[in-house]
Amino acid sequence: MSIDRRTFLLTGVAGFGSIMLMPSCVTRTTSSWQFFTDEEAACVIALCEQIVPADEHGGGATKAGVIHYIDRQLVAVFDYDQVIYQQGISALQNSCLDLHGKRFETLDFDTQYTLCTAMEEGKLPGEHWGELDQGRFFRLVISHSMQGFYGPPRHGGNKDYMSYKMMDLDFPLVVGRNHYEHLS
Amino acid sequence: MANTHVNAIVVGAGAGGGVVAKELAVHGLSVVLFERGGWPDYDAHINDELISQRTQVLGSAFGPDHRKHPRVSIQQDGSKQVVTPISGDYGHIAACVGSGTVSYGAMAWRFMPEDFKLKSTYGKVEGSTLDDWPVSYEDLEPFYEKAEWEIGVSGDDSQNPFAPPRKKPQPMPPFEYNRAGRILAEAGSRLGLHPFPIPMLRNSVPYNGRPACIRNRTCVGFACPVDGKNGTHNTVIPTAMATGNCEVRTHCQVAEVMSDASGRVTGIKYFDGEDKGQIQTSDLVIVAASATETARLLLNSKSDLFPRGLGNNYDWVGRNLQGHAYTGAVGLYDFEITDFAGPGASFGMCDFNHHHDGIVGGGMLANEFNPLPYLFSGVRPPGAKPWGREHKDFQMKNIKRMAVLQGPIQEIPNFEARVTVDPSVKDHWGIPVVAMSGSRHPIDYEHCKWLSSKAEMVLKEAGAVQTWQRVGGRGLSGGQHQAGTARMGNDPQSSVCNRYGQVHGIDNLFVADGSLCVTNGGFNPVLTIMALGYWVSDYITRNWNASKFKS
Ligand SMILES: Cc1cc2nc3c(=O)[nH]c(=O)nc-3n(C[C@H](O)[C@H](O)[C@H](O)COP(=O)(O)OP(=O)(O)OC[C@H]3O[C@@H](n4cnc5c(N)ncnc54)[C@H](O)[C@@H]3O)c2cc1C
Numbered sequence: 050m051s052i053d054r055r056t057f058l059l060t061g062v063a064g065f066g067s068i069m070l071m072p073s074c075v076t077r078t079t080s081s082w083q084f085f086t087d088e089e090a091a092c093v094i095a096l097c098e099q100i101v102p103a104d105e106h107g108g109g110a111t112k113a114g115v116i117h118y119i120d121r122q123l124v125a126v127f128d129y130d131q132v133i134y135q136q137g138i139s140a141l142q143n144s145c146l147d148l149h150g151k152r153f154e155t156l157d158f159d160t161q162y163t164l165c166t167a168m169e170e171g172k173l174p175g176e177h178w179g180e181l182d183q184g185r186f187f188r189l190v191i192s193h194s195m196q197g198f199y200g201p202p203r204h205g206g207n208k209d210y211m212s213y214k215m216m217d218l219d220f221p222l223v224v225g226r227n228h229y230e231h232l233s
Numbered sequence: 234m235a236n237t238h239v240n241a242i243v244v245g246a247g248a249g250g251g252v253v254a255k256e257l258a259v260h261g262l263s264v265v266l267f268e269r270g271g272w273p274d275y276d277a278h279i280n281d282e283l284i285s286q287r288t289q290v291l292g293s294a295f296g297p298d299h300r301k302h303p304r305v306s307i308q309q310d311g312s313k314q315v316v317t318p319i320s321g322d323y324g325h326i327a328a329c330v331g332s333g334t335v336s337y338g339a340m341a342w343r344f345m346p347e348d349f350k351l352k353s354t355y356g357k358v359e360g361s362t363l364d365d366w367p368v369s370y371e372d373l374e375p376f377y378e379k380a381e382w383e384i385g386v387s388g389d390d391s392q393n394p395f396a397p398p399r400k401k402p403q404p405m406p407p408f409e410y411n412r413a414g415r416i417l418a419e420a421g422s423r424l425g426l427h428p429f430p431i432p433m434l435r436n437s438v439p440y441n442g443r444p445a446c447i448r449n450r451t452c453v454g455f456a457c458p459v460d461g462k463n464g465t466h467n468t469v470i471p472t473a474m475a476t477g478n479c480e481v482r483t484h485c486q487v488a489e490v491m492s493d494a495s496g497r498v499t500g501i502k503y504f505d506g507e508d509k510g511q512i513q514t515s516d517l518v519i520v521a522a523s524a525t526e527t528a529r530l531l532l533n534s535k536s537d538l539f540p541r542g543l544g545n546n547y548d549w550v551g552r553n554l555q556g557h558a559y560t561g562a563v564g565l566y567d568f569e570i571t572d573f574a575g576p577g578a579s580f581g582m583c584d585f586n587h588h589h590d591g592i593v594g595g596g597m598l599a600n601e602f603n604p605l606p607y608l609f610s611g612v613r614p615p616g617a618k619p620w621g622r623e624h625k626d627f628q629m630k631n632i633k634r635m636a637v638l639q640g641p642i643q644e645i646p647n648f649e650a651r652v653t654v655d656p657s658v659k660d661h662w663g664i665p666v667v668a669m670s671g672s673r674h675p676i677d678y679e680h681c682k683w684l685s686s687k688a689e690m691v692l693k694e695a696g697a698v699q700t701w702q703r704v705g706g707r708g709l710s711g712g713q714h715q716a717g718t719a720r721m722g723n724d725p726q727s728s729v730c731n732r733y734g735q736v737h738g739i740d741n742l743f744v745a746d747g748s749l750c751v752t753n754g755g756f757n758p759v760l761t762i763m764a765l766g767y768w769v770s771d772y773i774t775r776n777w778n779a780s781k782f783k784s
Binding site: 099100101104106109122126165188191192195196198200201204212215216217218223 | 280
């Protein structure tokens, strides 16, 4: 919660203006996503998988479709976060190219992990980030990933209620009464 | 076409307003109950955590609409942020018929006699506006009883040695403990404390034509799928409508209370569901829009006679904003302590509510509502990594192995914790919005540390393998338990309303919500607000004759 709040406060007034005045103001090239380009999506998918990885409990963010959650919200409720995503992804990619000569999503899991830890601590090369606070960008993706992975499937993530099942929270909420809604 | 003049306008169909509308309608007054939201509907949001009244990162199922209702939050350093329900720091209850009583946890506490007399019990507290209520527990007792029977409470006070005296038991038997409740209650007993089942505005047995609670896993933050949770939306408001005397006008944003040259109020201005400006006149206006929005409405109701807003001649409207700092501790167990029998909170203890050296007031302790998956992803021991393998592993292993014991600390009011209106930030209709500023009294944090240590002690006694404290009590107050912004008092120079909720000097303007509370108890406040609704209504109906007060 505090992450969401902090993040928002930083975008504060401008954010509110954008909700009212300029939904979806960014023109994008065609892609299979509502907001992301295919390249951006590949990066975010890998980033989210670091945040919620597949493990012995089951699949991670990729399998749960967290990217669908984020992509969908970025043209809706989170439209004021569009710019920070674009800038953050680009800065992360430039940092990776600089340090490893490769894009983030093509690096191996452990290297990605090290890069995420550095980003969290604000230690990726500053020249690629400019005004943007890399720790803040990472915390934003963390909170969105948690929402997409642990929130209900109706918003695009948590495919087939997979995280609920991993926590053994599957339906019914009370025997014989409630059922998962059927998504088309 | 002009709206037909009525006897009474009630602004806000929440806890206080719902009760008042019913009482006036039953006594034959014609009433329009205004609500900015609509009727709640379980099927529209099911058990969707991200729009529940607990998280709201994607919006509030029970309002208000984040696109239409900005607010301003003024930080300690004076900087100003525009906030919405999805951003956090917004401090609202809800916006629908029933308001918080639709999605609440439904704990049904009576305040203790001392809660109405904090100043005479504990003396002055430096830097605070601490005062006694002009109303005693004994005054409110019959109205607590009425709330318990008409709205419906399950409980058994005989198990609580600190319970205030009552004439009649609660109408329904108490709920059974869930697993965490049983284990923690036993630990509490071993420590010499006095656990008992929490009184609840939920049906333990069928009541008033609605079914018993099914112990749904998701409860607080959500509407009830079987209607076994009791709010004003499914009790008193339908009763008011059934009299034929009360119209509920939903999706109407009240902008201003109008007054005339004689200093009496004449009705309200509002925007209807099509955003059209409208006027409704009445003999009486009762404002019950919740502590933050009631203050805003009074402050926005300016005239030549009331240049600072209604009831605000002495600058007390919006002051003493209170709520509850929640404070307690978390325990992890090596077995599944949570069985997810809803709503989660099931046992409470009043051992820490009064008469402890160095503590002004104190607070009740109860086990916490069932964890929700996204919110639980933010619950980790201090220093734990908020992402990655370790974070996920903790989630899967511990969501059923965690118990939280916490409670609402009695906050000590101060003059600078307040609601003002910000003329530069307007809502969808162009009405200046709530701005919140100030912070809690520093003593609250000390009290919170004390109560958290008590909670941790009980969690350990219950066999926790790891515990940590979550200490509240700093920053801005208000929120879901907001109170105090139009406080009652005998002195018009240091309060907004008299002991009957009547605004000083304006005989036909009343307040009937959490704003009236001089102090906010060490308990969740809703039953007290409902009792105040009955108390205010009782005064009005006893003194009302046709279209005016008896002289
Ligand atoms: C998730 C949650 C859990 C809770 N759990 C508990 C609990 O377990 N126990 C407990 O005691 N309390 C609980 N509460 C708190 C409880 O709901 C509040 O204390 C109570 O509802 C406050 O009553 P009120 O009459 O002051 O305001 P409200 O009930 O909020 O009523 C105010 C109403 O006025 C309307 N309104 C405001 N401004 C305007 C306007 N300008 N025009 C038209 N309408 C307007 C609002 O939309 C709202 O419906 C909980 C609250 C929430 C949100």
